[in-house]
Amino acid sequence: MIKPSLGLIGVLSTLVVAVLAAGFVPAIVDAAPGEAGVTVSASDDTYVRPSLTGSAGESGALVVGGSDAAVTYLKFSVTSMPEGSGPLSVALVMTPVRLAGASAATSIDVHSVADTSWSEDTLTNEDAPALGPVVASSTLSASAVTVRFDLTAAAGRTGVFAFALTAASGEPERLFVSTEGGGASGGPHLSLLRGGGPTPPPTGPPTSPPTSPPVTPTPPPTGGCTVGAKLVPSCGVLLGVAPSARTDQDRSDALTSFENEVGTKTPIYHAYHRGIGSMFPSAEEIGIARESGDPHILFINWKPQVASWNSIANGNARVDAYLDKLAAYIKANYTDPFYFTIHHEPENDVIERPGSGYTAADYAKMYRHVVLRLRGDGVTNLVTVMDYMAFAPWNVEPWFNQLYPGDDVVDWVGWDMYGYSQPKAYGYGDFAEMLTRGSGVGWPGIYTWAATRFPNKPLMVAEWGVWYNSADANHQAAVFGSVGSELQKYPQIKALVYFDTPSATGRSSLISTTPSALAAYQSMSKLPIFQVAQSPPHP
Numbered sequence: 001m002i003k004p005s006l007g008l009i010g011v012l013s014t015l016v017v018a019v020l021a022a023g024f025v026p027a028i029v030d031a032a033p034g035e036a037g038v039t040v041s042a043s044d045d046t047y048v049r050p051s052l053t054g055s056a057g058e059s060g061a062l063v064v065g066g067s068d069a070a071v072t073y074l075k076f077s078v079t080s081m082p083e084g085s086g087p088l089s090v091a092l093v094m095t096p097v098r099l100a101g102a103s104a105a106t107s108i109d110v111h112s113v114a115d116t117s118w119s120e121d122t123l124t125n126e127d128a129p130a131l132g133p134v135v136a137s138s139t140l141s142a143s144a145v146t147v148r149f150d151l152t153a154a155a156g157r158t159g160v161f162a163f164a165l166t167a168a169s170g171e172p173e174r175l176f177v178s179t180e181g182g183g184a185s186g187g188p189h190l191s192l193l194r195g196g197g198p199t200p201p202p203t204g205p206p207t208s209p210p211t212s213p214p215v216t217p218t219p220p221p222t223g224g225c226t227v228g229a230k231l232v233p234s235c236g237v238l239l240g241v242a243p244s245a246r247t248d249q250d251r252s253d254a255l256t257s258f259e260n261e262v263g264t265k266t267p268i269y270h271a272y273h274r275g276i277g278s279m280f281p282s283a284e285e286i287g288i289a290r291e292s293g294d295p296h297i298l299f300i301n302w303k304p305q306v307a308s309w310n311s312i313a314n315g316n317a318r319v320d321a322y323l324d325k326l327a328a329y330i331k332a333n334y335t336d337p338f339y340f341t342i343h344h345e346p347e348n349d350v351i352e353r354p355g356s357g358y359t360a361a362d363y364a365k366m367y368r369h370v371v372l373r374l375r376g377d378g379v380t381n382l383v384t385v386m387d388y389m390a391f392a393p394w395n396v397e398p399w400f401n402q403l404y405p406g407d408d409v410v411d412w413v414g415w416d417m418y419g420y421s422q423p424k425a426y427g428y429g430d431f432a433e434m435l436t437r438g439s440g441v442g443w444p445g446i447y448t449w450a451a452t453r454f455p456n457k458p459l460m461v462a463e464w465g466v467w468y469n470s471a472d473a474n475h476q477a478a479v480f481g482s483v484g485s486e487l488q489k490y491p492q493i494k495a496l497v498y499f500d501t502p503s504a505t506g507r508s509s510l511i512s513t514t515p516s517a518l519a520a521y522q523s524m525s526k527l528p529i530f531q532v533a534q535s536p537p538h539p
Contacts, residue, residue, distance in 0.1 A: 037082055037191065037192060037193045037194075038080060038081065038082045038191075038192040039189050039190070039191055039192070040076050040077070040078050040189060040190040040192065041076075041179060041187060041188070041189045042074050042075060042076055042179055042187060042188040042189065043075050043076060043077050044057075044073070044074070044075040044118070044119055044120040044123075045062060045072070045073070045074050045075070045120060045178050045179050045187060045188050046062070046072070046073055046120040046123050046178075047062050047063045047064070047070050047071060047072040047073065048070065048071055048073070048123060048124060048125040048128045049063065049066070049068045049069065049070035049071070049125060050068045050069070050125055051068045052070075052124075052125060053124075054124055055120070055121060055122055055123055055124055057119070057120035057121045057122070057123065060177075060178055060180050061097055061175040061176065061177065061178055062094075062165075062175065062176040062177075062178045062188070063173060063174075063175055064106075064108060064165045064166065064167050064173070064174050064175075064176070065106060065108075065166070065167025065168075065171040065172060065173050065174055066167075066171075066172065066173025067173070069166070069167075069169065070173065071128065071131075071164050071165065071166050072164065072165040072176065073113065073118065073120075073123060073128065073129075073162065073163075073164050074092075074162065074163045074164070074165070074188050075116060075118070075120075075160065075161070075162045075163075076155070076160070076161050076162075076163075076189075076190050077159075077160050078155060078157070078158050078159060078160075078161065078190065078192070079158060080158065081157070081158065081192065081194070081424045081425060082192050082193060082194035082424075083194070084194040085194075085424075086194045087194070088152060088156050088192065088193070088194050088424070089150070089152050089192070089193050089194075090150070090151045090152045090154075090155050090156050090190055090191070090192050090193075091148045091149065091150060091151065091152075091190070091191045091193075092110060092136070092148065092149040092151050092163065092188065092189075092190055093146055093147075093148055093188070093189055093190070093191050094146065094147050094148075094149075094165075094176045094177075094188055095145070095146055095176060095177040095187070096140060096144050096145075096146075096147060096174060096175065096176050096177075097174075097175040097176065097177060105139050105140060105141045106139070106140045106167055106171050106172055106174050107137065107138075107139050107140075107167065107168055107171060108137065108138055108139075108140055108147065108149075108165055108166070108167055108174070109134045109136075109137045109165070109166050109167070109168075110134065110135055110136040110137065110149045110151070110163050110164070110165055111131040111132050111133065111134055111135065111163060111164045111165075111166065112132035112133060112135050112154055112161075112162075112163060112393065113129050113130070113131065113132055113162035113163055113164050114129070114130070114132055114162075115129035115130070115162065116160045116161070116162045118162070129162070129164075131164050131166070133347075133350070133352075133393055133394055133397055134397065135151060135153065135154040135163070135393045136149035136150050136151055136154070137149070140174060148191075151163070151190065153392040153393050153426075154393055155190060156192075156425070156426045157420070157422065157425035157426035157427070158422065158425060176188070194424075224533075225531065225532040225533060226532065226533050227267075227297070227532065227533075230337075230383050230411045230412070230458070231297055231337055231338075231339060231383045232458045232494055233494055233495075233532045235532075236528075236529050236530060236531060236532045237487065237493060237494055237495060237496055237529050237530055237532070238267045238268055238297070238494065238495040238496070238530075238532050239266050239267060239268065239495075239496055239497075239498075239525060239530050240266060240267060240268025240269065240270055240297075240299060240495060240496065240497030240498065241255070241258055241266045241268070241269070241270065241497065241498045241499075241500055242270035242271070242272070242463070242497065242498070242499050242500060242501075243255045243257065243258040243269075243500050244257070244258070244500065244501065244502070245272075245499055245500060245501040246501045246503055247501070247502065247503070250284075251271065251284055251285070251288065252284055252287065252288055255269055255288060255296075258500060258511075259294075261511065261512055261518060261522075262511070262521060262522055262525050263522055263525075263526075264522075264525045264526060265294055266296075266525075267296060267297055267532065268296065268297050268298075268299050268339070268495060268497055269285070269288050269289070269296040269297070269298055269299065270299040270301065270462075270463075270497050270499075271285055271298065271299065271300055271301065272301045272302075272303075273300060273301065273302045273303075274302070274303045274305050275303075275304070275305045275306055276304065276306055276318065276319060276322035279325070279326055279329040279333075280300050280302065280326070281298050281300060281330075281333075281334050281338065285298055285300075286333065286334050289334075289336060289338070290336075297337075297338065297339065298336075298338035298339065299338065299339035299340075299341075299385075299462075299497065300338055300339065300340050300341075301341050301344050301387070302340070302341070302342055302343075303342075303343045303344075304319055304342070304343065304366075304370075306318060306319065307319055308356075308357030308358060308362070309343075309357060309358055309359075309362035309363050309365070309366035310357040310358070310359075310362040310365070310366070311357060312366045312369060312370065313362060313365035313366040313368070313369045314369075315369070320373060323370065323373045323374055323377070324373075324377055326374070327373075327374050327377030327378060327379045328377070330374075330379050330381070331377075331378055331379065334381070335380075335381055336381060337381045337382075337383050338381060338382070338383060339383050339384075339385050339412070339460075340382045340383065340384055340385065341384070341385040341386070341387040341414070341462065342366070342367050342370050342371075343363070343366070343367075344387035344416065344462065344463075345387065345388070345389040345416055346360075346363045346388075346389075346403055347388065347389045347391065347394035347395075347397075347400070347403070348389060348391075348394070350363065350394075350397075350399065350403075352397070352399050359399065359402075360399035360400070360402035360403045361399075361402045363403050363405075364402060364403055364404060364405045364406070365405075367386070367405035367409065368405045368406060368409050371384055371405070371409040372409065383411050383412065384409060384410050384411045384412070385410070385411065385412040385413070385414045385460060385462060386403075386404060386405065386410045386412070386413050386414065387414045387415065387416065387460075387462045387463075388403070388413075388414070388415040388416070388446070389415065389416055390415035390416055390417045390434075390437075390446040392437065392438065392443050395443050395446070395449070396443050407457075410457070411457075411458075412457060412458050412459070412460050412494075412495075413450055413453075413454045413457045413458075413459055413460070414459065414460035414461065414462035414495075415446050415450065415460075415461065415462060416461075416462055416463035416464070416499075417434040417435070417437075417446065417461060417463070417464050418434070418463075418464065418465050418466070418467060418499075418509070419431075419433070419434055419464075419465070419466040419467065419475070419479050420466075420467050420469065421466060421467060421468055421469035421471065421472045421473075421475035421476060422469045422471050422472070423471055423472050428472075428475070430478065430479055430482040430486065431479055431482045431483045431486045431487070432482070432486040432489070434464065435447040435486075435490060436448070447459070447490050447492075447493070450492070451490075451492045455492075457492075458492065458494040458495070459490075459492040459493045459494065460493070460494065460495040460496075460497065461493060461495070461496045461497060462495075462497055463497060463498075463499040464496065464497070464498060464499065465498060465499040465500070465501070465509030466479045466480070466509060466517075467507040467508070467509055468507070468508045468509070468510070468513040468514070468517075473514055474514070474516055476511070476513060476514065476516075476517035476520070477514065477516035477517045477519070477520040478520075480511070480517060480520035480521045480523075480524050481520045481523070481524070483496075483524050483527075484524060484527045484529065487529060488529065498511070
C-alpha cells in the first residue's frame with residue numbers, strides 16, 4: 001500500500017509537537033471523588049480524504065472536514081468496565097489542534113462503524129469502511145481545549161468499537177491530536193466513568209426499572225381471555241416463540257420440542273421468509289397453525305431483499321408480480337388471520353441520503369405499497385405489525401419517526417429487545433430494564449415512547465431474549481422470574497414473542513441453557529396473565 005507523502009506527515013507531526021511544546025496540554029479526564037473510571041486509548045486512529053493517496057496512519061494529526069471532506073476513523077478495544085453499580089457514562093475525548101484559520105465553531109458528528117477489521121497502517125480512502133448512523137454530535141469552538149462526545153449508548157459495554165468523525169459540507173477543516181502526535185494521554189480516548197464509587201459486583205439483575213412509565217397497572221386475568229378482532233386478546237398477554245431460530249432444524253419439530261420443554265402450549269409461532277422465491281405461509285406453517293388440538297397463530301416476517309425500498313414503493317415489476325401471485329396463494333390456501341411484518345428492524349438498514357433508495361421515508365412508502373397491493377388483490381386476513389429495533393442510537397435519529405407507514409396500514413406496533421448477562425455491561429438488568437432502556441439524550445425507553453405515540457394500538461414485543469453469559473449464569477433465570485410482576489406495569493403489551501436460538505453471533509438465548517433458566521421460564525409461562533384461550537383459528 002502506498003503511503004502519503006512524508007512531507008504531509010512531517011508537517012502535521014511537527015505542527016502537533018510544536019503546539020504541545022508551546023504549553024497546549026490536553027486535558028486528561030480523571031474520575032471525580034465517588035466515581036470509578038477507566039480510560040481506553042485508541043488502538044487505531046487515522047483519516048482519509050479523496051485527495052490523499054495511500055494511508056495516513058503515521059500522521060501526528062487527525063483531519064475532519066474541509067474542502068474535500070476528510071473523515072477520521074477511530075478504533076477502541078474495551079476490555080473492562082469501571083467498578084461499581086452507579087450509572088455508567090462513556091465519552092469520546094478528542095484534543096483539537098488550535099490553528100489560526102479555524103476561527104469559527106465546527107459541528108462534528110460521530111458515526112458508528114460496523115467494520116472493525118481495518119488497520120490504521122493500511123486504511124485508504126478507496127477501502128474505507130461504510131459509515132453507520134450518527135451516534136453523537138458536538139460543536140467545537142475555535143478555543144476548545146478538548147471536545148467530548150457522549151457514547152454511553154454506543155460503547156457502554158466490553159467489545160471492539162469503531163467510529164468515524166465527519167463535518168458537514170462547507171465546515172472548516174479541523175485537526176485533532178492523534179495517538180502518534182500526543183501520546184496515549186493526548187490522543188483520542190474513551191473515558192468510562194461510573195458514579196457512586198466501587199461496590200461489590202452484583203449477583204443478579206436490578207430489582208426495579210430505572211424509570212416507571214406513565215401507566216396504571218392492571219391485574220392479571222382470572223380466566224376467560226380469548227383472541228378477538230385483529231388477534232388482540234380480550235385480556236392477558238399472548239406468548240409466542242421463534243423456536244430454534246437460525247438453525248436448520250425442522251420447524252414443526254422445533255416448536256414441538258420447545259413446547260415440550262416449557263410444558264405448555266405457545267399460541268404464536270414466529271416464522272421468517274426472505275426474497276420472492278417461495279409462497280407463505282408454507283405448507284408446514286399451515287400445518288402448525290391448524291394442528292389438531294394445538295392450533296397456533298402465525299406471525300410471518302418477510303424481507304423482500306430483491307429491490308430497494310424506493311424501487312418497491314414505486315412499483316418494482318418483479319416484486320409486484322410476486323405480490324399478486326402471493327395474494328392468489330393466500331386466498332386459496334390460508335384465510336385465517338395472521339400477524340404480518342415487512343422488513344423488521346429497518347433502522348439498521350436506513351441510508352439517510354437522498355437517492356440511496358433506503359431512506360426512512362422510502363421504508364414507510366415501501367411498507368404501505370406492499371400492504372395496499374395485497375389488500376387490493378383481495379387479501380383480508382393480514383394483521384400488520386410495524387416492528388422496530390428498539391436500539392437507542394437509532395431511536396433518537398432525526399429520521400426515526402419517518403419510518404412509520406401510517407395508522408391505516410398498521411394494526412400492531414412491535415419492537416425487538418434483548419437482555420445481556422454480562423454484569424455492568426450494556427443491557428444488563430431485569431425485564432423492565434429492556435422496556436425502559438434510555439439513551440442518555442432524551443429517549444424515554446421503547447415502551448413509554450410507543451405507548452405515548454400509539455395510545456390506541458396494541459403493542460407487541462416481537463422478539464425478545466436473554467443472551468447467556470457465564471459471568472452471570474443465573475441472569476436468564478432472574479430475568480424470566482421478573483416478567484410476571486413487571487409486565488403488569490406495561491398494560492398496552494398484548495403479545496410477547498421469544499427468540500430461542502442456540503447460535504447468534506456466538507451467543508445463545510435458549511431458555512434451556514441452564515436448569516434454573518428453564519425452570520424460571522416454565523413458571524413464567526404458567527402465570528395467569530398468559531392464560532389466553534386461543535379461539536378456533538378458522539372462520
